[in-house]
Amino acid sequence: MITVLFFGPVAERVGQSQLEIAFQAGMRLQDLRGQLQTLYPEAFALVSLAAVNGTHVRDWTVVLADTSEVVFMSKFSGG
């Protein structure tokens, strides 16, 4: 399974802060984004950043491993 986390405005639009998605061998970050974007288009309209296992990932073609923790994020507004 892949754990997907949401925070702030993205979590609000998704309606929850965590999803569990079935892992598929060869699944890329962009594949997962596409899958979830279909289900939550309003939330993913805000998404411009992603992290895998706590690290900011800029390459959306990165292949995910089983048990990965993925976060789709909007621009930050701390400080």
Add this chain to the structure above:
Amino acid sequence: MKDAVRIEQDDFSQDEEIRALQASSKRMGGIATFLGCARDFSEGRAVSEISFDAYERMALPEMQKLREEAISRFGLLEARIVHRLGVVRAGDAIVFIATGAEHRAPALDACRWLIDELKERVPIWKKETTPQGETWVTPHP
């Protein structure tokens, strides 16, 4: 002594942070600080409180990395960063940055660099509570 980089719910003491910074080196000739506070007015609306959400698994390491980068980039002797989460009322402190160097210029430059980078790189989001309801804040310079 508390960690130099922290994310916490409770308010912090600026005096304690500056004392801890100063205690790290007697060679420190300049200390610069930045205190970010919750405003009671934003985008033409009254704001009573701000709540924060964060991806802490990434936020804290990113803040630690920022501190290390600032020390190396500006030749600082020490730097401290504290950011609050949870609910902060208008007028309360949100974030505190303190930088110490042998001279004032690198301390001031590093302090400005740190808050700018923190806003870009640390996964924290703020939501303002106004009479019209709650609104997530869109980043601006």
